[in-house]
Amino acid sequence: MRRRILVGACAAAPLASLLPAGAAQPAYPAKPVRFIVGFPPGGTTDVLARIVAAGLGERLGQQFIVDNRAGASGMIGTDAVAKAPADGYTLLFSSSTLATYRALYPKVPFEPATDLLPIGMVAPTPYVLVVHPKLPVHTLAELVAYAKAHPGQIDYAASAPGGGQHLAWEMLKRNTRTDMVYVPYKGTGALMPDLLGGTLQAGIDNVAVLAPHIRSGALRAIAVTGATRSPLLPDVPTAVESGQPDFKVIGWFAVFAPARTPAAVAARLTEALAAVLQRKDVRDRMVELGAEPDSGGPDALRRLLAAETRQWGGLIRDAGIVAQ
Numbered sequence: 262m263r264r265r266i267l268v269g270a271c272a273a274a275p276l277a278s279l280l281p282a283g284a285a286q287p288a289y290p291a292k293p294v295r296f297i298v299g300f301p302p303g304g305t306t307d308v309l310a311r312i313v314a315a316g317l318g319e320r321l322g323q324q325f326i327v328d329n330r331a332g333a334s335g336m337i338g339t340d341a342v343a344k345a346p347a348d349g350y351t352l353l354f355s356s357s358t359l360a361t362y363r364a365l366y367p368k369v370p371f372e373p374a375t376d377l378l379p380i381g382m383v384a385p386t387p388y389v390l391v392v393h394p395k396l397p398v399h400t401l402a403e404l405v406a407y408a409k410a411h412p413g414q415i416d417y418a419a420s421a422p423g424g425g426q427h428l429a430w431e432m433l434k435r436n437t438r439t440d441m442v443y444v445p446y447k448g449t450g451a452l453m454p455d456l457l458g459g460t461l462q463a464g465i466d467n468v469a470v471l472a473p474h475i476r477s478g479a480l481r482a483i484a485v486t487g488a489t490r491s492p493l494l495p496d497v498p499t500a501v502e503s504g505q506p507d508f509k510v511i512g513w514f515a516v517f518a519p520a521r522t523p524a525a526v527a528a529r530l531t532e533a534l535a536a537v538l539q540r541k542d543v544r545d546r547m548v549e550l551g552a553e554p555d556s557g558g559p560d561a562l563r564r565l566l567a568a569e570t571r572q573w574g575g576l577i578r579d580a581g582i583v584a585q
Contacts, residue, residue: 289526293324295351299338301331305386305467305550309514310354312546313383316537321529325352334358334421334584336369343371347519349526353377357425357513360569364577365423365584373566377517378527379559381534384552385511387487388429389468389494391480393459401484401503404463408439415441417463418452423584426465428573429486429510431580433500436507445585456480467512468493469551486510492548514552515562531559 296314300306307329314325330338335358345351359377362369371377390401396415398404408415419426422445434441441463446452449466456464457479464471464480468491474480475494482497488509490499500508516534518527535556537543544554557565576582 289349289529290321290323292350293326294349295328296325296354297328297330297338297342297351298354299330299335302329306354306356306514308550309383309547309552312543313354313516313534313537316540316543317533320533320536336362336366340370342517342519343376345519347521349518349522349530351519352380353517355515355517357569360566361423361428361573361577363570364574365582373570376520378520378522379562379566380516380518380527380530381559382555382557382562383514383516383534383538384547384554385487385513386467386552387485387491387511388426388465389471389475389485389491389497390463390465390483391471391475392463392483393456393461394478394481395459396462398483399481401500401505404483405437405439408437408441412440413442415462416444417441417465418444418446418456418461419465420446420448420452423577423582425512428576430465431576431582432510433505433508435576436505467551469549493551513565527559
């Protein structure tokens with residue numbers, strides 16, 4: 262009996278060698294995919310991630326399960342993906358904070374540029390600069406002039422020291438050589454009462470967050486920070502239109518995989534993501550959140566991450582910003 266088994270095995274070996282190299286591998290994805298988000302449930306990052314996860318699941322025929330790993334401005338979740346098996350079953354839904362880690366924190370347990378593989382951009386999210394109506398300015402040029410005439414007398418709010426909103430305002434101060442005072446808050450919910458009440462003279466946040474207060478007249482919009490006007494605030498000019506050609510700032514959201522993820526898997530994800538972002542229902546929902554869907558591919562995302570790492574790193578060091 263033992264001889265017959267061995268002979269059978271030997272006879273089968275040549276046949277196995279004739280099979281295609283990938284024949285034993287199931288098509289990707291063959292099981293649910295974990296979609297890690299480094300921020301708590303309910304915020305813009307989480308909501309966008311769930312929209313994308315649902316779309317990818319429908320496109321690829323598997324569940325994409327959102328896993329919130331909040332903490333350290335997204336670093337905990339990012340580290341989990343950087344150290345995950347590079348098989349396409351653990352992905353990261355990240356934000357532009359990824360470009361600031363190396364400058365803000367003394368110890369970062371991963372290297373964004375080499376430990377993560379870009380899959381594709383999801384959406385840029387421009388900010389809108391606002392002032393309280395009692396401040397006698399209606400344009401960005403008037404704000405700059407007022408700040409120069411009244412140094413240190415404009416208090417502006419932004420959440421998270423070193424976050425995108427804070428860095429955008431610090432860039433404006435640097436570009437215009439003005440002195441405006443940063444008042445840190447733990448989040449948008451904490452700062453909004455003081456901004457609406459006039460304790461703070463100015464603020465900055467995602468367009469979708471501030472648009473209702475702008476429309477009601479509780480706040481006055483003076484400029485958006487993207488390259489083009491926001492569809493949510495079409496009458497508000499960009500900072501470039503307002504005379505600040507070097508003041509273009511966006512937050513952004515994107516999908517990454519662990520480095521060394523197989524090229525075929527990464528390409529399948531990139532194609533699926535681009536298809537999801539072309540869906541009208543997906544685009545409409547994202548615009549409502551202040552995001553502007555953009556299926557920029559992995560190469561463009563890689564270049565953006567490198568450029569913003571240099572840009573924000575220099576600003577953070579020059580301004581002496583320290584994460585809290």
